[in-house]
C-alpha cells in the first residue's frame with residue numbers, strides 16, 4: 082500500500098523532515114532504486130525514488146515506522162468516561178471520574194467563577210506569556226489558601242511556590258525535582274492510591290513502594306500497618322500523603338493519627354509530600370481540609386505540596402494548580418524555586434493564565450471568596466446528602482444483614498464500595514453504572530433520583546457475583 086507520497090521540486094529536504102534531514106540526504110545520495118530509510122531493526126521502511134528532471138518523486142511503501150508501537154490500554158479513570166459516552170442506554174450513570182455534577186447530572190460552572198470571568202473580560206486583560214513561575218497574584222493566593230494567610234512560614238518567605246498544570250502537572254514537576262536532587266530516594270505511596278500516582282513517578286523515574294493504608298476487613302484505615310511501613314522505609318524517603326479526602330478510599334486519618342504520622346516521619350527524617358486535590362471538598366471548610374499540611378508545617382518540617390483547583394473551583398479543564406516547597410530557610414526557598422522554574426521551562430515553558438486569574442480574583446476578593454465558600458459547601462453538602470440516601474437505600478433493600486455504614490464514614494467525592502473487579506464489571510455490563518474497577522464510585526456524579534437504582538445495582542453485584 083502506498084503510504085506517503087512526497088513531491089520535491091528543489092525543496093530543501095530539511096524543510097520537509099528537519100530532524101532527520103541529514104541522514105535522509107546522506108542515505109538518498111546516489112541511490113535511484115530503493116533505499117533503506119530510518120531502518121528499524123525489524124521493520125525497515127523502503128522508499129522508491131524516481132527522477133523526472135528537477136522533480137523527484139518519492140513513494141514510501143511498506144510498513145509504518147510506528148508499527149512496533151503497541152496499543153495502550155484505556156486509562157483506568159478517564160477511559161471510563163469514554164466507555165460511558167459510547168453506551169446508548171437511558172439508565173447509564175457515570176460514577177467513574179471525580180467530577181462534580183448537578184442534581185440533573187450536568188457539569189457545573191460555579192457562579193463565582195462566571196463572575197470572576199466577567200470581571201476579567203471587562204478589564205480586557207491580555208494574553209501575554211506568564212513568567213515561568215506563573216501568575217504572581219495566583220502564587221500568593223494559593224500559598225495563603227494552603228498554609229493560612231497568617232502562617233509564619235509565609236512571612237518568613239520559606240515557601241517556594243510556582244503555578245503548575247493542575248494537580249497532575251504539579252505532582253510531575255515535584256517528582257522531577259526529587260529525581261534530580263534526591264537521586265535514588267524512594268517515594269512511599271499509600272495502598273491503594275489515586276490511579277495516576279504510580280504513572281507520574283514511573284515517568285519521572287522516581288522509585289516508589291507502597292505503605293499499607295486500607296484494611297478491607299475493617300473497611301477502615303490500617304493505621305498500624307501504615308506506621309510500620311513508614312518506619313521500615315529507608316531514612317530520608319518521601320511519603321506521599323493525601324492532604325484530605327483520600328482517593329479512592331474516602332478514609333482520612335484522625336487529627337491524633339496525623340500527629341503520630343508526623344512523629345514517625347520526623348523520626349525517620351522522611352520528607353512529607355502532600356497531594357491536596359480536594360481542599361474544601363472533604364469537610365466543606367478550606368481551613369479544616371488544610372489542617373494536615375498545617376500541622377506538619379507547624380512542627381517546622383520541610384515538605385512538598387501539590388495543589389489542584391479542578392474540584393474545589395470546578396476548573397477541571399483550566400489546568401490550574403501549584404507546587405509548594407516549604408523549606409527551612411528563605412534562602413533555600415529561593416534556590417528551590419529557581420530549580421522548579423528550570424524544570425518547568427523545557428517541560429511546558431510557562432503555565433496557562435486564565436484559570437490562575439480566576440483563582441486570584443476569587444481568593445483575592447472578599448465577596449467572591451465568601452461566595453466561593455458557600456458554593457463549595459453547597460457542593461460538599463449535595464454529595465453528603467446522596468451518600469446518606471445511598472446508604473438508606475442499601476440498608477433498607479439489602480435483607481442479608483450486611484452493614485453498609487462504612488459508606489457514611491467515608492468522606493469526599495468518592496465511596497470505596499468494596500466491590501471487586503468482577504462485581505464492578507457487573508455494575509457496568511448489567512446495570513450501565515460506570516465506575517473504576519477498584520470498586521470506587523464518584524458520589525459527585527450521583528443524583529438523589531438515582532440512589533435507589535444504584536443501591537439495586539450494588540446489592541445485585543455484591544450478592545450475585547463473586
Ligand code: KET
Pocket residue numbers: 158159177178179180246247248249250275277323328356357358388389390391397402
Ligand atoms: N490528586 C488526586 C488525589 C486526584 O484524585 C486527582 C484527580 C489529582 C491529583 C489530579 O487532578 P488534576 O485535575 O490534575 O488537578 N482525580 C480525578 C481525575 C483524574 O483521575 O484525573 C479522579 O480520580 O477521578
